Amino acid sequence: MKYEAIVIGASSGGLNALTFLFSALPPGFSIPIIVVQHVGSRSDSQWIDLLNDKSKLHIKEADEKEKIEPGHTYIAPPNYHLLVEKDKTFSLAASERVNFARPSIDVLFESAAEAYKDKLIGIILTGSNADGTAGMQKVKACGGLAIVQDPETAESPLMPASVIANTAIDYVLPLENIINLLLKLY
Amino acid sequence: MEYKDTSDIEISLLLDAVYKKYGYDFRQYSEAHIRRRIMNRLTLSGLGSISQMQDFVLHDKSFASLLIQDLSITVTEMFRDPDFYKALREKVIPVLKTYPFIKIWHAGCSTGEEAYSMAIILREEGLYERTTIYATDFNQQALNKAKEGIFPAGLMKEYTLNYQLSGGKESFAGYYTSSYDMAIINQALKKNIVWANHNLVTDSVFAEVHLVLCRNVLIYFERSLQNKVQKLFYDSLTNGGVLCLGSKESLRFSDLQGEYAVLDQKRRIFKKKYE
Known part of the structure; x- marks a missing residue:
């Protein structure tokens, strides 16, 4: 298996997109998935439990120093940046917002690209800001695979469109086709 | 090669x-x-x-x-994580009330917002007059700002909401004076706070205290350093003293996990067992 991890970034409209995606991935899907979904700083983590209920994968909030394991999906906790270390564990940071966001997609993607190099898949879904663009550039620079939700099919097209405008993307696809592609790749 | x-x-x-x-x-x-x-x-x-x-x-x-x-990360807020401060009022204040005088170490206090939050709670609980708060950081620039106690007035709306969510019942505006676009913390809240330069990585124990607060500092450390600093906190606490960590920090990987009882797991509040 070529790829060792998948990072996903989503903002407005992301809850629907993630629910769709994680309802469709089969229980044997073993590549670990790491997600930043923009949420309000006062939001709790209840939506993660709801997402887990709808998924056949094991979805949980990422803990600091936690080891990244196959078959698991990790979500960045609200109000913390989530970073991947080279030993494939997580770090959290309560530092400044990046692109007005904490957690920021760029912070996750850039650190994951350093850790996984060409064994990483980056996916940008719906959203209405430009977080994730620099992160996806880093994923590509390190040899990873870049997948973006087709802006025309996204609830909020701005975020995927920004990535497409600034990076050489491998695949621009509607959600259903992203799922099919992931099933082929793993 | x-x-x-x-x-x-x-x-x-x-x-x-x-x-x-x-x-x-x-x-x-x-x-x-x-x-x-x-x-x-x-x-x-x-x-x-x-x-x-x-x-x-x-x-x-x-x-x-x-x-x-x-x-050095200096990001902080007054009453950051209001749920934590609520738990502090409900579960830690009763412990502190049993002491004739109280010593608190706020390690990694940055620009002081959380040390002032603590001062406000202690004042409302009638404990401030018998308390000394040692607020320390290795970042002298941040400490100087903390000592001044002058914050952007634009943040007060958010801090007021934090204060209310933490169970605060007074008028939050009573704790500062507005001057142009600045909010100046009341002198009365400053008098029992001792601001001091202390580096958790290279400095050692400096006082015996009843409460250690160190929130969102350990997350930046590797595990071995986390353990070293946890030992520093343990050695600083009196028997029965309380340790408060950030909402994503834990004693899970610490050698000292067994030496504490849990006062509030979700809010990461621990009580040192009697030796």
């Missing part, structure tokens, strides 16, 4: 230079976090490589000072 990643070597050498020249030790901080801060400074500096930055760090004190500020 396999080569190591050049930037890994450069970062390690840069941190060595900072430590050897200035005594600030970031060598056991989480690598991904430190890398990000260093790369940001590299971009801002316009220099060509981390190695070139090392030259500047060694020969240009003002550049070194910029980098050291970059590596």
Whole structure:
């Protein structure tokens, strides 16, 4: 298996997109998935439990120093940046917002690209800001695979469109086709 | 022949230079976090490589000072995580009330917002007059700001909401004076706070205290350093003393996990067992 991890970034409209995606991935899907979904700083983590209920994968909030394991999906906790270390564990940071966001997609993607190099898949879904663009550039620079939700099919097209405008993307696809592609790749 | 990643070597050498020249030790901080801060400074500096930055760090004190500020996280709020302060009122204040005088160590206090939050709670609970808060940080610039106690007035709306969510019943506006776009913390809240420069990585125990607060500091440390600092807190606490960590920090990987009882798991509040 070529790829060792998948990072996903989503903002407005992301809850629907993630629910769709994680309802469709089969229980044997073993590549670990790491997600930043923009949420309000006062939001709790209840939506993660709801997402887990709808998924056949094991979805949980990422803990600091936690080891990244196959078959698991990790979500960045609200109000913390989530970073991947080279030993494939997580770090959290309560530092400044990046692109007005904490957690920021760029912070996750850039650190994951350093850790996984060409064994990483980056996916940008719906959203209405430009977080994730620099992160996806880093994923590509390190040899990873870049997948973006087709802006025309996204609830909020701005975020995927920004990535497409600034990076050489491998695949621009509607959600259903992203799922099919992931099933082929793993 | 396999080569190591050049930037890994450069970062390690840069941190060595900072430590050897200035005594600030970031060598056991989480690598991904430190890398990000260093790369940001590299971009801002316009220099060509981390190695070139090392030259500047060694020969240009003002550049070194910029980098050291970059590596220090000063993000904080008054009553940050209101749920935590609510639990503090409900579960920690009753413990503190049993002491004739109270010593609190706020480690990594940054610009002081949370130390003032603590002062407000103690005052409302009638404990402030018999308390000393040692508020420490290695970042002298942040400490100077903390001592001033002057914050942007624009943040007070958010802080007021935090205060109310934490169970605060008074008028939050009574704790500061507005002047133009600034909010100046009342002198009465300052008088029992001792601001001091202390580096958790390189300094040792300096007082025996009843409560240690250290929130969102340990997340930046590697596990071995986390353990070392946890030992420092343990040695500083009296028997029955209370340790408060950040909402994503735990004693899970600490050698001392068994030495504490849990007062509130979700809010990360622990009570040192009697030896």
